[in-house]
Amino acid sequence: MDQIVRYFFDFSLMSSFWPDILRGFLITVEMSTLTILIGIPLGLLLAILRLYRLRPLNWLIIFYIDFFRSIPQLVLIVLAYFALPYFGLVLEPITATVLALAIVLSAFAEEIFWAGMNAVPKGQWEAGRSTGLSFTKTLAYIILPQVVRMSIPPLTNRAIGISKGTTLGSVVAVPELLNVTSSIQSNVANPTALTVGALLFLLLFLPFVRFTRWLEHAYAHPRS
Amino acid sequence: MTARSPETIVSIEGLRKCFGQVEILRGVDLKVGKGEAVVIVGSSGSGKSTCLRCINRLEEPTAGTIRVGGQEITGPKVDLNLLRRRIGMVFQGIHLYPHKTALGNVTLALRKVVGLSEEAAETKARHHLEVVGLAHKADSYPAQLSGGQQQRVGIARAMALEPQVMLFDEPTSALDPELVGEVLNVMVRTKEMGMTMIVVTHEMKFARDVADRVVFMDHGAILAEGTPQEILVDPQHPRIRDFVMRSHG
């Protein structure tokens, strides 16, 4: 038992490392936030574009969402960091990671929004248009609010899943939380750093996981 | 009153049921003899269904004793699964398994509860489907059957286990009017076969024609019980008279 404490909970050992750990944590938070701020609006934009039903554009969008949902995130990050330079595009590790994750999130977000748009009854469009609202206004004032409301549970679920992918940045040497705690662990030959890292990840993501649970419950039992 | 019922199949004593603060059943006493058809009537909220569902413990009694076939079933150490083999239930919502054929619906318990072989279960199931007049629909899925046909399969599913008593919880209330008759006919046939039955229903004609005894429940207690003549045709109690006048059929 005290083996466990000695190896995994020796917080005093961490004293000199807290600044590094904090920095790593902040980078993780920054990357997750950027991923979501870029990915979700991009996904919404793609879904709206798809609504215009322009054949060639649609094929492109569908290829985009299929491609970026089929390739593992780590592979995309590695590609972004190692293969793009051959195109003359050299990205910082952190940029490559956020870019890859945001694009993947946008692909999943598009599908979620698209499913939402298909779920809104056709009658809603007809009602809006028949009162003289243009296509765009009907979309903005009548359809989108319903789509967004419907999409929130699956979207938050997916957003959490993908922003956890910031840890994959450690593979291309982004100094995010996992990377930092991993290095500390190998430096001092004590995995307490890993415990700290895990706890900080829990601190960051568990509230959102609990929030999605609450959301799903609230959606299933609406107070009409 | 039915004279000298040979054997009491179901005996309910002092049954009380509370849902939180609300008392749904306020002390119900009822005895049902072998081969008897007892019909329970009353307005919504009178506790008729709750009373029925306590018998196979789909609802847990708050207080009171229930005996089925002589065995007390409200005790703590009762094997519910064994108990429910002896009690058949037919639901208002029918609840056929949509992913199984009519035959599959009837054979499931025969195979997995009674432990019959596949052939033995199938033979028995086909026989009971024949009794309800649906042998030709054995391989159909519930979605392909009308509501009346589905409920008849539901009756076959319960009868196949050869229970000591059949409980019918408003079996026709959810059906379109044209489909009610075929289900009631099967229920009449069930009575003629000598099955002990407790039926909760709004079908007054059925109650008048088929019941040996009618029980009128009101606000969680039995207000009166007697022959169909005494309760439905010539009711004494003003509340019951009101109720009968308001009901059709």
Place this chain on the structure above:
Amino acid sequence: MGDLVTTFLNIDVLSQVWPLLLQGFWMTLGLAAVAVPLSVLTGIAIAMAQDVPSKLLRFFLIAYVDVMRAIPPLVLLIFIFFGLPFLGLKLNEFTAAVLALTLNGSSYFAEIFRAGIESVPKGQREAARSTGLSWYKSMIYVVVPQGTRNVLPDLISNTVELVKQTSIASAVALQELLRSAQLAQGLLYNPTPLIAAAIVYFLMFWPFVRLVSRLQNRTAMSAA
């Protein structure tokens, strides 16, 4: 254009490294073949177990699910592979990867199966139990089959995610497909192996990704 091909689709390079890539491919499949069934079965068990009357047990089940959904799988993997040896528990790369993937995957499957179970009308359970079927048997023969059908798109989607996630095993140098491609790329200083791996991943998953989209759009439209 020719330059692009020699860089990214170099046949020469490919012919040298394809045995390595093939090995990696089998390893990826091997990981999936073990992790997916384990995750699914564990997930079903956890979902079914949430029926227990014990509030305490339910609390622990939900806590497990939420914690495993909140911690990034790579963190789990690093913790298992580098941290556990300090307690004398030294797992090989394959086992560590399977364990990490299963801990993470089972929590997502548990959520999906739970949603499936709860989507089956209560009357089905009552009907089954009224014929004497035990809780367990009515689950296995009546509730779970129907529930699974209801959540099939999510199940497929999650399975795809799980198999995609096998790529994180590259971080502990397990030679699955991504790692093999990285090794080959390092050997020959050419990104063709990475592109080849990406194409293989795409071919593996795209049919299922497309299928899931189809299924989800169909249910969304029929619900409307």
